[in-house]
Amino acid sequence: MKQNLKTGRWMFGPGIAFGALLLTSPTAATAEVSDAAFNALKDAVQKLSEQVQSLTQTNQLVQQQHEKDVQKLQELQAKLAETQQTAADADQKSTAAAQAAAQPAPRSPIDEATVNHNFQILGDAEFQYVNADHQNGAFLLADFAPIFLYRGGDNILFEAGFDTSIANNAPNGGDHNTTFNLSFAQLDYVLNDYMTLCAGDMLLPLGTYSERGAGWLNKIPDDPLAVDALLPGSGVGAQLRGAVPLGDTGKLFNYSLYCVNGPGSADGTGNAGSLDLGGNVGLRSDGAVANLHNNPGGGARFAVFLPFYKPRYDLELGVSAEASEWDNAGSHLWTAGVLDASLHLGPNFELKGEYIATRFGSDDFGTINQNGWWVQAGYKLAGLNVELPGLNNLELLGRYDSLHDGLGTTTDRYTIGAVYYVTTALLLEGDYEFIRSTDPTQPSNQLILQISYGF
Amino acid sequence: MTTLKSFKTRGRIALGALLLGALASSLWAAEPAAADGSATNAVPAAVKPHLTGAELYSIHCNRCHAERYPTERTAAQWKTIMLHMQIRANLPGKQARLILQYLQENSGR
Numbered sequence: 001m002k003q004n005l006k007t008g009r010w011m012f013g014p015g016i017a018f019g020a021l022l023l024t025s026p027t028a029a030t031a032e033v034s035d036a037a038f039n040a041l042k043d044a045v046q047k048l049s050e051q052v053q054s055l056t057q058t059n060q061l062v063q064q065q066h067e068k069d070v071q072k073l074q075e076l077q078a079k080l081a082e083t084q085q086t087a088a089d090a091d092q093k094s095t096a097a098a099q100a101a102a103q104p105a106p107r108s109p110i111d112e113a114t115v116n117h118n119f120q121i122l123g124d125a126e127f128q129y130v131n132a133d134h135q136n137g138a139f140l141l142a143d144f145a146p147i148f149l150y151r152g153g154d155n156i157l158f159e160a161g162f163d164t165s166i167a168n169n170a171p172n173g174g175d176h177n178t179t180f181n182l183s184f185a186q187l188d189y190v191l192n193d194y195m196t197l198c199a200g201d202m203l204l205p206l207g208t209y210s211e212r213g214a215g216w217l218n219k220i221p222d223d224p225l226a227v228d229a230l231l232p233g234s235g236v237g238a239q240l241r242g243a244v245p246l247g248d249t250g251k252l253f254n255y256s257l258y259c260v261n262g263p264g265s266a267d268g269t270g271n272a273g274s275l276d277l278g279g280n281v282g283l284r285s286d287g288a289v290a291n292l293h294n295n296p297g298g299g300a301r302f303a304v305f306l307p308f309y310k311p312r313y314d315l316e317l318g319v320s321a322e323a324s325e326w327d328n329a330g331s332h333l334w335t336a337g338v339l340d341a342s343l344h345l346g347p348n349f350e351l352k353g354e355y356i357a358t359r360f361g362s363d364d365f366g367t368i369n370q371n372g373w374w375v376q377a378g379y380k381l382a383g384l385n386v387e388l389p390g391l392n393n394l395e396l397l398g399r400y401d402s403l404h405d406g407l408g409t410t411t412d413r414y415t416i417g418a419v420y421y422v423t424t425a426l427l428l429e430g431d432y433e434f435i436r437s438t439d440p441t442q443p444s445n446q447l448i449l450q451i452s453y454g455f
Numbered sequence: 456m457t458t459l460k461s462f463k464t465r466g467r468i469a470l471g472a473l474l475l476g477a478l479a480s481s482l483w484a485a486e487p488a489a490a491d492g493s494a495t496n497a498v499p500a501a502v503k504p505h506l507t508g509a510e511l512y513s514i515h516c517n518r519c520h521a522e523r524y525p526t527e528r529t530a531a532q533w534k535t536i537m538l539h540m541q542i543r544a545n546l547p548g549k550q551a552r553l554i555l556q557y558l559q560e561n562s563g564r
Binding site (some may be wrong): 095147149151154194199241244255311312316423424425 | 468488505506510513514517518519520521522524525531532534535536538539541542543545546547548549550
């Protein structure tokens with residue numbers, strides 16, 4: 001702007017001189033003008049014209065430069081605005097990041113890609129002290145039972161459970177031996193939401209105890225008499241199982257259908273004492289692969305699970321059965337039927353039990369009918385709402401079980417006990433059993449103390 | 456034999472008394488009164504249209520064992536364990552997934 005003013009002043013001076021010449025020209029026109037004066041005037045006008053032309057060019061250059069400067073200034077202003085916006089955005093992001101860092105990150109499942117396969121060990125361990133009348137009290141390692149799980153995707157699971165225990169050798173035999181038994185080993189394939197195919201050495205759904213009552217799951221250290229004596233714990237074969245929801249309130253219909261080798265004969269004969277409920281695994285000691293009898297066995301369990309009122313209030317009722325040949329000749333049939341029930345009334349009361357009946361033919365005793373039952377109740381004293389140290393961790397238990405082996409021996413057992421929950425997984429269990437049996441070798445009373453840990 | 460019979464009778468009576476006492480106590484303690492003395496208005500699960508993962512966790516885990524804390528395992532570990540429990544406890548897939556979601560969201564990472 002200053003340059004424009006300066007340029008204007010430069011042009012103003014010659015303009016005044018030229019005007020003065022014009023004002024004086026009428027007098028010159030009337031007077032004689034010499035050539036020298038005319039030429040001098042002409043030169044002066046010529047110079048002035050050149051100066052005007054030069055100034056005009058200079059002015060044009062200055063104006064062009066000015067326009068460039070203005071354009072550059074506008075560009076710089078635009079860049080400044082852009083820079084200021086960038087700085088504002090960065091500041092906003094920085095503030096948001098600082099706020100996010102100040103808050104705990106939300107819990108979210110680990111990325112699926114990192115957990116597509118997974119190996120996991122669960123299981124339980126129990127250690128016991130047993131003191132039965134007419135016998136010396138003894139500590140014993142009852143069980144160490146790891147369960148290995150390998151998940152090969154969303155639908156495939158391999159699971160295997162083992163039992164490890166030690167026992168003295170036969171009287172006067174010295175030393176002790178260690179046993180390492182395979183409880184179950186099965187491959188599971190989830191076909192859909194309602195059906196799973198299992199194959200291998202499976203825990204059998206005859207009642208619920210073998211699948212849900214073993215180890216630390218049971219609150220009384222030893223198994224019901226009838227479960228141990230009358231039912232196979234596992235079987236080698238295949239199974240379809242699953243559940244169908246009955247509405248949206250948690251009610252379920254459960255089913256299991258299975259085909260297994262079935263029981264076998266310990267010595268191949270059909271004598272009653274040779275019935276072997278768990279030994280027919282399809283592979284003989286001589287390496288031959290064969291069922292011990294011609295035809296496999298089959299079984300099923302159907303149940304309804306009925307939650308009511310609110311969570312932890314539920315009733316489950318089930319019926320299950322299995323039938324199979326059992327002797328090598330295949331001339332005798334072994335059948336079993338189980339009714340099971342389980343009731344929960346809140347978090348503190350549980351009542352459950354089973355009725356078990358079996359029948360099998362034999363060469364020496366004909367048809368043998370066996371039966372037994374057990375009913376067990378537990379009440380957690382936390383339900384009393386009494387604030388006494390340790391009381392809320394205590395559960396009182398009672399069980400009555402009975403066994404009729406069909407060969408003349410009847411045993412009834414009454415058990416009272418308690419569980420102290422150190423944690424939900426570490427249990428201190430104790431029970432006292434009153435045993436009344438026609439078998440004179442059975443003790444009359446027995447104390448069992450146990451530490452159980454589920455992991 | 457008379458002694459045995461008498462013992463069995465007393466045992467059954469004692470067991471029955473224990474069951475009845477526990478049942479009565481459980482029902483009495485099941486619905487505690489509110490602080491102001493009025494009855495609570497808990498909505499029974501049976502009338503809820505849909506059960507949450509937390510409710511299903513309470514319903515199903517307690518059937519066989521004491522409930523384990525979600526923080527005891529990581530999200531990846533729960534995925535494998537829930538597949539095992541879905542099969543062992545005969546749970547429908549949808550319910551098992553809701554329980555898994557609850558366990559993972561509250562897991563020990």
